[in-house]
Amino acid sequence: MSQVLATYNIKGGVGKTSAAVNLAVLAARGGARTLLWDLDPQAAATYLFRVKPRLRGGSRKLVRLRSEVHALIKETDYAGLDLLPADFSYRHLDLALDSVKKPTRRLARVLEPLADEYAYIFLDCPPSISLVSESVFEAADALLVPIIPATLSARTFAQLSQLIEQGRLAQVLVLAFFSMLDVRKSLHREVMARLRAEHPRELLGAAIPTADEVERMGETRTSVAEIAPGGRAALAYEALWWDVRRRLAATSTVSGGRSPRPLPRRGA
Amino acid sequence: MSELELVAPPGAQLARLAATLGARVAAKEGAERELELRFYDTFDGRLRRAGLVLAHVREAGAGGSPGRLVLCARPGSEVLMAAADQAVAGGAGVAAGADPGAGAAGLAVVPAVAPQGPMFARDLPAGRLRDRLATVSSPRALLGLAEVRAHVLELSLRDRLEKTIARGALVSAQPAGQSPGSPAAALRLRLHLRALRGYEAELVALRGSLEALSLTAAGEPLVDEAARAAGRAPEGVSSAISVALLATQRSDAAAVAVLRRLGEVVQANRAGAIAALDPEFLHDLRVALRRTRTVLKQLRGVFDPQALAHFREEFRWLAGQTSAARDLEVQLAEWEALAALAGERWRADLEPVAEVLARRRELALRACGRALGGERARRLAFEFGELLDGLVAQDESRRPDAARAIGALAGERIRSVYGRMRRRGGQITLSSPATDYHELRKQGKELRYLLELFGRPLFGADAVREPIGVLKDLQDVLGRHQDREAQIALLASLAGELARMPGGPAALMACGVLIERLHEDELAARREFAERFAPFAGGRIRALIREGLR
Numbered sequence: 001m002s003q004v005l006a007t008y009n010i011k012g013g014v015g016k017t018s019a020a021v022n023l024a025v026l027a028a029r030g031g032a033r034t035l036l037w038d039l040d041p042q043a044a045a046t047y048l049f050r051v052k053p054r055l056r057g058g059s060r061k062l063v064r065l066r067s068e069v070h071a072l073i074k075e076t077d078y079a080g081l082d083l084l085p086a087d088f089s090y091r092h093l094d095l096a097l098d099s100v101k102k103p104t105r106r107l108a109r110v111l112e113p114l115a116d117e118y119a120y121i122f123l124d125c126p127p128s129i130s131l132v133s134e135s136v137f138e139a140a141d142a143l144l145v146p147i148i149p150a151t152l153s154a155r156t157f158a159q160l161s162q163l164i165e166q167g168r169l170a171q172v173l174v175l176a177f178f179s180m181l182d183v184r185k186s187l188h189r190e191v192m193a194r195l196r197a198e199h200p201r202e203l204l205g206a207a208i209p210t211a212d213e214v215e216r217m218g219e220t221r222t223s224v225a226e227i228a229p230g231g232r233a234a235l236a237y238e239a240l241w242w243d244v245r246r247r248l249a250a251t252s253t254v255s256g257g258r259s260p261r262p263l264p265r266r267g268a
Numbered sequence: 269m270s271e272l273e274l275v276a277p278p279g280a281q282l283a284r285l286a287a288t289l290g291a292r293v294a295a296k297e298g299a300e301r302e303l304e305l306r307f308y309d310t311f312d313g314r315l316r317r318a319g320l321v322l323a324h325v326r327e328a329g330a331g332g333s334p335g336r337l338v339l340c341a342r343p344g345s346e347v348l349m350a351a352a353d354q355a356v357a358g359g360a361g362v363a364a365g366a367d368p369g370a371g372a373a374g375l376a377v378v379p380a381v382a383p384q385g386p387m388f389a390r391d392l393p394a395g396r397l398r399d400r401l402a403t404v405s406s407p408r409a410l411l412g413l414a415e416v417r418a419h420v421l422e423l424s425l426r427d428r429l430e431k432t433i434a435r436g437a438l439v440s441a442q443p444a445g446q447s448p449g450s451p452a453a454a455l456r457l458r459l460h461l462r463a464l465r466g467y468e469a470e471l472v473a474l475r476g477s478l479e480a481l482s483l484t485a486a487g488e489p490l491v492d493e494a495a496r497a498a499g500r501a502p503e504g505v506s507s508a509i510s511v512a513l514l515a516t517q518r519s520d521a522a523a524v525a526v527l528r529r530l531g532e533v534v535q536a537n538r539a540g541a542i543a544a545l546d547p548e549f550l551h552d553l554r555v556a557l558r559r560t561r562t563v564l565k566q567l568r569g570v571f572d573p574q575a576l577a578h579f580r581e582e583f584r585w586l587a588g589q590t591s592a593a594r595d596l597e598v599q600l601a602e603w604e605a606l607a608a609l610a611g612e613r614w615r616a617d618l619e620p621v622a623e624v625l626a627r628r629r630e631l632a633l634r635a636c637g638r639a640l641g642g643e644r645a646r647r648l649a650f651e652f653g654e655l656l657d658g659l660v661a662q663d664e665s666r667r668p669d670a671a672r673a674i675g676a677l678a679g680e681r682i683r684s685v686y687g688r689m690r691r692r693g694g695q696i697t698l699s700s701p702a703t704d705y706h707e708l709r710k711q712g713k714e715l716r717y718l719l720e721l722f723g724r725p726l727f728g729a730d731a732v733r734e735p736i737g738v739l740k741d742l743q744d745v746l747g748r749h750q751d752r753e754a755q756i757a758l759l760a761s762l763a764g765e766l767a768r769m770p771g772g773p774a775a776l777m778a779c780g781v782l783i784e785r786l787h788e789d790e791l792a793a794r795r796e797f798a799e800r801f802a803p804f805a806g807g808r809i810r811a812l813i814r815e816g817l818r
Contacts, residue, residue, distance in 0.1 A: 050431035074466035077432045082465060221430075 002035075002118045003248060004111065006140040011156050012127035015146040015179035017044040018214050020124035022237040023144070023244070025223040028081035032119035035073065037111075038086035039093065039136070040126040046085040048221050049076045058089035060096040063106050069113055078223075082118075090126075097131045104131070108139035129163065137164065137172050142248060146179035146208070149191040157195070161202070173251050177240055178207035204247070206240035209233060270468050272436075272475065273343050274483035276457040282440040285457065285481075286421055289438075293477050298422035302328035304335075304444065305347060305416045306382055307491045310408035311540060311549065313504020316342070318404045321491050323347040324382040328417060334381040339397050343489030345460040346375050348420045348437050376400060386411055386545050407601065409546035413502070414494035415444035416455070425461065425474065433470045436461035441490060443497045455493050459483060507533045507552040509559070513725040515675025520570040520667065522674035523563060524656045526721050530560045531653065541590075542637040547597045550636065554594055557587045562717040566681045569669030572662065575655060582648045589639035595754065596629035606755065609789070610782040617778035620771045624762050678722035679817040685715045686813045690805045698794050702753050705797070709746035712739060723817055731816045735809050742800045745793050752790035756783050
């Protein structure tokens with residue numbers, strides 16, 4: 001049974017796609033069959049993997065379950081990592097979901113045929129509060145929420161917590177982490193300290209620094225591990241991935257919350 | 269189409285072709301390696317039939333590196349790829365993925381030293397590779413099929429976005445032991461490409477460009493080509509007998525055709541049986557001998573009586589030389605199930621019995637090997653071959669059935685054996701001596717061989733299917749009865765030897781319990797006999813045999 005991890009934040013430009021891509025690469029390198037589903041009409045993750053942003057039948061057919069999801073998947077250049085690409089039709093994903101029954105369950109239904117094939121499915125989500133995000137909340141086992149440690153971002157996190165509480169989505173594990181962190185900035189250090197005190201459970205220990213190699217991902221179209229293996233960002237993502245897995249494992253042994261079954265290992 | 273396997277024209281050079289591919293289809297070169305490959309399969313090609321390739325792969329000149337065993341689906345290009353290394357490095361030694369043999373490019377890999385002799389699935393480390401191999405190959409040994417040294421240049425093809433759409437390799441291979449560059453030695457230069465998921469159409473679109481470079485579809489994968497170069501049949505050696513016969517054919521000619529094929533099976537399995545590579549060599553050899561003896565007996569009218577008597581005696585002798593070894597192999601193969609009959613309480617006490625059986629088996633196998641490889645057996649094969657070569661031309665005055673149509677003769681013999689079985693079986697009761705059941709079983713084997721060797725080719729598979737099916741059910745219960753008799757006799761014969769061993773008294777007591785259980789099962793088989801004999805002797809089968817085989 002796959003574990004579905006969604007990188008999500010209402011705000012854009014906080015490092016969702018970078019996190020989704022780098023964590024997915026790490027998962028695959030660790031031997032786990034991994035899929036990344038790019039849900040953002042900007043198709044940034046699709047671009048990073050050098051895949052054409054084109055989905056046969058568009059997102060409408062996909063959410064209506066009229067497209068065979070296996071046929072849309074592309075193998076990336078990373079062994080064990082596949083991509084379900086986005087295209088521009090995803091800008092109407094909300095409308096497509098609105099046209100089906102039980103729309104908030106629909107993304108989970110699209111993923112059902114893949115449950116035994118992948119150990120991890122990453123959802124790279126668009127920045128929004130919408131039917132898409134509600135559907136993501138229902139499909140995901142965990143939300144990975146990157147937060148830039150600034151005042152407004154903290155407010156966004158609070159809104160997210162409230163949204164999940166109101167939606168009675170207690171089964172979703174919220175795992176937030178600091179992103180684009182600049183320890184030279186006192187504001188970043190202060191906000192970090194305050195939010196860690198206020199949300200000790202939701203905030204992971206690992207933090208992603210602001211780093212040149214993360215920004216260069218768009219130029220090289222590779223992960224940070226290839227741009228600067230052993231660099232600060234690569235090490236930070238490894239620490240983050242370790243942290244995420246530890247929290248997922250701990251959740252699975254506690255009653256309440258989805259319990260992941262033993263993870264299938266990647267074949268060649 | 270997700271995979272392409274192409275070969276270059278003879279004389280093509282790897283470096284030049286790689287450069288051409290780089291220029292024409294934007295192929296990018298990757299790792300380059302020298303590999304030592306040893307391919308394995310069972311004697312009868314079970315892995316090939318199951319769509320699998322098993323190879324031991326080692327980097328040439330890698331010092332102490334043991335290499336790895338790789339199991340994948342045919343055509344088997346994964347054995348050459350670095351992905352196999354990742355599968356070992358990244359997993360727990362065995363990568364679980366798409367099931368090899370299920371049509372997907374799955375891999376099962378274990379680090380292993382190249383086995384020096386026959387290998388059995390049961391001796392491999394626990395995991396997917398062992399499980400999959402055991403399902404396909406057991407109880408046969410995995411034997412070396414071909415050894416190859418391969419120069420592998422990994423390639424990737426990319427589209428205009430620099431996205432990899434296919435991965436593969438150029439492979440320049442030659443049989444191991446040949447000097448590099450020897451034109452006679454080299455196997456065809458191969459290009460293997462596998463489309464990345466979602467890019468199958470792109471690979472298909474490239475095919476024309478590749479064919480324009482004089483690359484053509486490989487008629488067979490590397491493992492098959494290497495096997496042929498080593499003088500072996502990639503499909504393995506079959507012990508199946510399928511000789512085409514015409515109903516109007518002379519009976520002596522038909523007998524020659526069938527006996528020749530049986531002789532081929534005996535010879536094919538002889539070396540393996542002598543070396544005791546795996547139990548199936550001796551089994552297939554013995555079945556071929558039994559069938560030979562049946563043909564000699566049932567078609568006796570096509571042979572000169574004096575020659576017939578001689579060869580019947582010689583084949584009887586040869587079969588007798590193999591009995592003890594085969595019986596002991598079967599007992600040991602089934603030992604766990606046999607010991608379990610005595611119950612958990614006695615299992616441990618029966619260990620000395622297994623030791624004695626194993627010792628006896630080794631002695632019996634050696635004696636069997638000496639007989640099979642000895643002068644008398646060789647002379648029998650030679651002289652029998654000469655008999656068959658000249659049989660049809662022989663004087664027919666003492667061979668009354670020689671010129672008869674085989675259709676008529678075979679049908680007559682089948683009906684005759686069937687009739688005798690009906691009469692004998694109809695007189696068997698619960699209290700009949702064991703020999704009565706045994707004799708019926710022997711007749712059942714003769715009938716089955718006649719149906720398979722002559723009935724099927726002469727009258728069609730449909731005509732014999734039901735009689736063979738019902739006969740098999742009867743033979744199963746007769747076989748079980750005979751097996752229990754033989755097992756009781758064998759255990760009883762061990763008493764003296766067991767008594768002298770550590771743990772002997774306890775083993776003797778446990779044997780007593782086991783013999784009691786075997787006796788109960790033998791009685792159960794007797795009770796089931798009537799139920800199995802009834803349909804065999806009944807109107808339907810009788811009609812099929814009497815009327816359907818003419």
